Amino acid sequence: MDGNVLELRNITKSFFGIKALNDVNFELKKGCVLGLIGQNGAGKSTLMNIIGGVIQPDAGSMKLYDKPYCPEGPIDAIKNGIAFIHQELNLFTNLSIAENIFINEFPKLSFLPLIDKRLIRKKTKQLLESVNLDVSPDTIVERLSPGERQLVEIAKALSTNANIIIFDEPTTSLTSRETEKLFGLIKKLRAEGHSIIYISHILEDIKELADDIVILRDGEVVCKGCNANLTINNMISFMVGRDMDQMYPEKKSNPRQDVVLELENVSQKGIVANISLKLRKGEILGIFGLMGSGRTELARIIFGLDEFEEGTIRVNGKTIDKMKPEEAIKNKIAFVTENRREEGLLMSSTIADNISLVSLDKFSKYIFKFIDSKYMHECIKQIGDALKIKCHSYLASQAKSLSGGNQQKVVIGKWLMLEPQIFIVDEPTRGIDVGAKYEVYSILNELAFQGSSILVISSEVEELIGICDRILVMSRGEITGEFARHQFDKEQIIRAAFRQNVETAV
Amino acid sequence: MQKCKEAKSNYIIGVPRKLIQNNKNVIITAKKVLMSEYFVLYLSLIFFAVLAPFVPRFASLENIGNIFSNMWPLLCVAAGQTIVLIIAGIDLSQTSVIAFTSVIGSVFMTQNVNPDIFSKSPLWGWFLSQSGGPLAGRGYAVICSILIMIATGCLIGFLNGVFIAHFSMPPFMVTLVSQMFFGAFAIYLTKSENVMGLPKSFISLGNDELLFIPYSFIIAVLLCILAHFILNFTVLGRYLYAVGTNVKASVVSGIPSKKVIIFAYVFSGFCATIGSILYSSRLQMGRPTMGSNILMDIVGATVIGGTSMFGGKGKVIWTVFGVFFFVLLANALNLLNLSYFTINIVKGAIILLAALFDVMRTRIFASEHGK
Numbered sequence: 105m106d107g108n109v110l111e112l113r114n115i116t117k118s119f120f121g122i123k124a125l126n127d128v129n130f131e132l133k134k135g136c137v138l139g140l141i142g143q144n145g146a147g148k149s150t151l152m153n154i155i156g157g158v159i160q161p162d163a164g165s166m167k168l169y170d171k172p173y174c175p176e177g178p179i180d181a182i183k184n185g186i187a188f189i190h191q192e193l194n195l196f197t198n199l200s201i202a203e204n205i206f207i208n209e210f211p212k213l214s215f216l217p218l219i220d221k222r223l224i225r226k227k228t229k230q231l232l233e234s235v236n237l238d239v240s241p242d243t244i245v246e247r248l249s250p251g252e253r254q255l256v257e258i259a260k261a262l263s264t265n266a267n268i269i270i271f272d273e274p275t276t277s278l279t280s281r282e283t284e285k286l287f288g289l290i291k292k293l294r295a296e297g298h299s300i301i302y303i304s305h306i307l308e309d310i311k312e313l314a315d316d317i318v319i320l321r322d323g324e325v326v327c328k329g330c331n332a333n334l335t336i337n338n339m340i341s342f343m344v345g346r347d348m349d350q351m352y353p354e355k356k357s358n359p360r361q362d363v364v365l366e367l368e369n370v371s372q373k374g375i376v377a378n379i380s381l382k383l384r385k386g387e388i389l390g391i392f393g394l395m396g397s398g399r400t401e402l403a404r405i406i407f408g409l410d411e412f413e414e415g416t417i418r419v420n421g422k423t424i425d426k427m428k429p430e431e432a433i434k435n436k437i438a439f440v441t442e443n444r445r446e447e448g449l450l451m452s453s454t455i456a457d458n459i460s461l462v463s464l465d466k467f468s469k470y471i472f473k474f475i476d477s478k479y480m481h482e483c484i485k486q487i488g489d490a491l492k493i494k495c496h497s498y499l500a501s502q503a504k505s506l507s508g509g510n511q512q513k514v515v516i517g518k519w520l521m522l523e524p525q526i527f528i529v530d531e532p533t534r535g536i537d538v539g540a541k542y543e544v545y546s547i548l549n550e551l552a553f554q555g556s557s558i559l560v561i562s563s564e565v566e567e568l569i570g571i572c573d574r575i576l577v578m579s580r581g582e583i584t585g586e587f588a589r590h591q592f593d594k595e596q597i598i599r600a601a602f603r604q605n606v607e608t609a610v
Numbered sequence: 611m612q613k614c615k616e617a618k619s620n621y622i623i624g625v626p627r628k629l630i631q632n633n634k635n636v637i638i639t640a641k642k643v644l645m646s647e648y649f650v651l652y653l654s655l656i657f658f659a660v661l662a663p664f665v666p667r668f669a670s671l672e673n674i675g676n677i678f679s680n681m682w683p684l685l686c687v688a689a690g691q692t693i694v695l696i697i698a699g700i701d702l703s704q705t706s707v708i709a710f711t712s713v714i715g716s717v718f719m720t721q722n723v724n725p726d727i728f729s730k731s732p733l734w735g736w737f738l739s740q741s742g743g744p745l746a747g748r749g750y751a752v753i754c755s756i757l758i759m760i761a762t763g764c765l766i767g768f769l770n771g772v773f774i775a776h777f778s779m780p781p782f783m784v785t786l787v788s789q790m791f792f793g794a795f796a797i798y799l800t801k802s803e804n805v806m807g808l809p810k811s812f813i814s815l816g817n818d819e820l821l822f823i824p825y826s827f828i829i830a831v832l833l834c835i836l837a838h839f840i841l842n843f844t845v846l847g848r849y850l851y852a853v854g855t856n857v858k859a860s861v862v863s864g865i866p867s868k869k870v871i872i873f874a875y876v877f878s879g880f881c882a883t884i885g886s887i888l889y890s891s892r893l894q895m896g897r898p899t900m901g902s903n904i905l906m907d908i909v910g911a912t913v914i915g916g917t918s919m920f921g922g923k924g925k926v927i928w929t930v931f932g933v934f935f936f937v938l939l940a941n942a943l944n945l946l947n948l949s950y951f952t953i954n955i956v957k958g959a960i961i962l963l964a965a966l967f968d969v970m971r972t973r974i975f976a977s978e979h980g981k
Contacts (some may be wrong), residue, residue: 214833409862433864447862450855452922461852461863464845474846 109299110155110173110268117150118480119260124150125323128164137290137300138332139314141307142343147323148303152270155301156188157181177310182208183500186268187261195245195253201242202228205260231259235289251282258289269293270301275309276395280602286474287313307336319343353545353569355554359387359573363421363559365437365526367406370415375401376581379415383526388548388558390572394601398581399561400442401465403528406559407439408432419526433462435526438519442530442561448515451504455495458503458514463521487517491547509540516547527551527558533567545571565594579603645971650915650931654938665945673941675808676698679830681937682830683816684887684907685930689837690881691912692929696841697854697874698921699781703770704908706793707763707882708889708901713796713805715759715887718743719751729803742807752812760883767879771872785875789905796898805896816891823931826888833884837877838926850874854921910957911936914964936960 110132117125125147132138142148144545153159155166157175166173168184175181181188195204202224211220228241237255245253254274261269271290275283290300290313304310310317310331317334319327327334327342365383370376370529376398383389393399403409406417408427416423419435432439441447450458460467460480467480481499488498491513503514512532519527529548533541548571552558562568568575569592577585577600585600587593643649662669687704694701717733721742728734737744745751773784815825828887835954841847849870852860860867874904890896915932939960 205634407862429861430866431863439862440863446856447858450859450922453851453855457848457851461848461860461865464848472839472843474843475845475848477843520721 108132110167111167113165113167113168115151115154115161117154117159117161123323125161128325130318130325130328132299132301133316134298135294136315137294137302137313139310139317140301140303140320141305141310142320146320146343148320151320152188152272152301154272155181155186182264185264185266187264187266187270188260189254189257189269189271189274193308195256197246198244200242200244201232201239201256204245204256205231205263227263228259231263234262235259238284243521251278251281251285252511254278254282254286255289266298267426268299268301272303275303275304275306279396307339311336342532345428351542353542353549354572356549357386357388357573360385365406365421366418368416368418370405370417372405372410372412372413376405376412379583381576381583383557383559385557385576386552386555388552388572390568390575391559391561391578392563392568392575392597392601393578394563397578398599399578400530402578403439403530403559403561407437407528433522436522436524437526438522438524438528440515440527440529442531442534444511444515444535449503449511452502454482455488455493455498455501455503457516459484459487459498459521461516462518483521487520490577491517492543493517499551509536509543512536512540512544516544525556527556528561529558530561531563532560565597569594577601641974645974647925647928648931650935652927654931654935657935657938659860661942665942667945668942673945677893677937679824679826680941681933682824682826683885683892684904684911684937685830685933686833686888687882687885687908688912688929688933689834689926690878691908692917692924692926693837693841693850693874694878695748695912695917695919696850696921696924697871697873697876699774700785700909700919701770701875701878702782702905703766703783703788703792704878704882705901705905706789706796707766707879708886709898710766710792710796711759711763711883711886712890712896712900713799713898714762715755716805716808716890717799718745718758719755719809719812720807720896721746721809723805727803728800731799731803739791751891752809755812756806756887759887760880761880763883763886764876767876768872770876770879774875775868775871793902800898804897806894808891808894808896813891813894816888829888833932834926841926846873848869848952851922906957906961907936910961910964913961913968915969918968919965
């Protein structure tokens, strides 16, 4: 643990006049794991892109092994021994592991323009051994699990003789077993003298892995220190810049007795099993679950996007035989999907077109379904103003020109236009900044207060604890726990998600 | 800081500030023209003005009439293609719809058939006879045949739509297959012979005028108004754009996307049929190879107008300009006495430029709004 491998001095970068990074300084030591944390939009990705040579800083300098380092492109970074393991894996799923690892530079058969397959197979085998992955180098990547693909990425990084490996949210799609394996490997790499930058939202992981921690907020380093001196609560306060209590609006919902949505033994083979739940009027019901627990799939089934084999769904006591999105919308059910870009918005259409999309029928008259655009634009303006969507013009600005938070508001606005009775929101605050999060929570809170029922699906326990009246926990397609507001306990909820509390399940 | 200093001096890198500012205005105006909806119309008019002095016949009244009479049937077909492109599809079967409906309509209403030519046709004897088709000579023959043609065209569009929407097959494949199938079927029915002897009232549709206004013009304009109306003022129109922009988001928003897709192809078949009626009546015959070489004209003219092949973007009025430009170009090349092949080479180059231009325009638009 001697000497700095990488040093960043006064790095500053602005986009369109807004500072994404301001005077950032830190150093990475040899054989150390540096944990980099911060809210979304704090500047982590920008910083990593600068180190990776994807973008150039406006000011400041970097030093690699005490030599000035200013990469002109990603290839420069790779040549200098810096490897990136991205959040979304960058593997070609249709090629084999060996081909993926050597995609940048295939060894040739002497002077012939043919790939030396025997050589790449041999080298790949060694690399896979070093990451403890026991599969054939010829396996097509498509067949590998997300965790195994991650290991292939690491093997690929090692093949370029990388000394610095940057991990960006590596565990989001991994099972707990795979995560454990990955951590083992990271520790092994550290012992071998590699330096690692580890970016994650999961503070517990940072706590376990990191030697040093750098915390970013609004493009500035707000804390730089030794892991041992920081508690998770410290980290959160640094990241947020205020106490946890102020992250959520004051609750004012008052759930009533009438059940608006009822599921009875809803099952679909391999996806969800025997799901029964009741959503009451004015209630905010949270569903917590890890990746692959079936939480999103359940929401899709309720909204009629996916089918189910057994069980019944009742809306206001009325059984609905074949749920379809059209049917769900008729029953005033709204669905804010987790994937805004692909399923929520028409990115290249205007804000007005997006907001009006679901309720066009409301503004149409005569048999031709002629649209009364004047009345419609009035309503769009009302909703946009109420949600405080920041944009040039509702009629001219495209959805893709907005920030994540404002895009989410457009999606919410689209459904508000329908005056929904049941709101299903899947990961409502994914990819939006703290301020916008607060606004989204306030909107949900207000809706529930006015009598709508809300089903919130999230992978962040704190979020659910902050806004829900009741939380259900899902694991492997089943409900494994139910907590009323006065029983909320983060540890208990997470235990239920790992099926370690079967006795408390209701 | 440096920029502030520059702002005070009258020169920027040795060039007078005024000049740069003037040029800036030029650039801004140029951008405005480039981004304008009417760009293709301007282009057509400039093209016409530049070429007219060199090719005297180009601006003659007769030739202008010729240009317009070429324009109307193509416009009808292209209006349908526009709607299909808006939903991010493509309809390659339109040319065969033209041929097939032309044959179907004409065998119903033809009033005299030459037995020497048609005795080999599979329709001979039970359907066609020396005295013409089953509706020959009846008062309602023309209107009935036209309705049958429309029904046939819509049915082909419906089949395309069902395969594309319900079986998620690529539109390119499905419509290419129906192009082959119905194109060949039309030839099979008549053994590649033209069906003559169409009723006078049908022929007058494509050739006569109502108070100096050609019927074909009226029909094309009505069809365009219908398409424009659907796209801009109805719920269905919003749905068409939404499905073309993002199918997944449309489904989540409760849009009956399959029905919307089927509608687009039915409408495309309908438009192709209207085009076929105009072409058949102008040529005074039902022709099994009719339209077989205008596929590039249809798609090309639509794309030149500005409708994007990636879906979600397009207008009927753009297509009107695109068709106008395309017909003007073909006419001019014809008058210059170029060969068929040379004309196609030039047309191809123009379509490529138009597609490139579309990409450029989108990029400029994105960068303007990125700020």
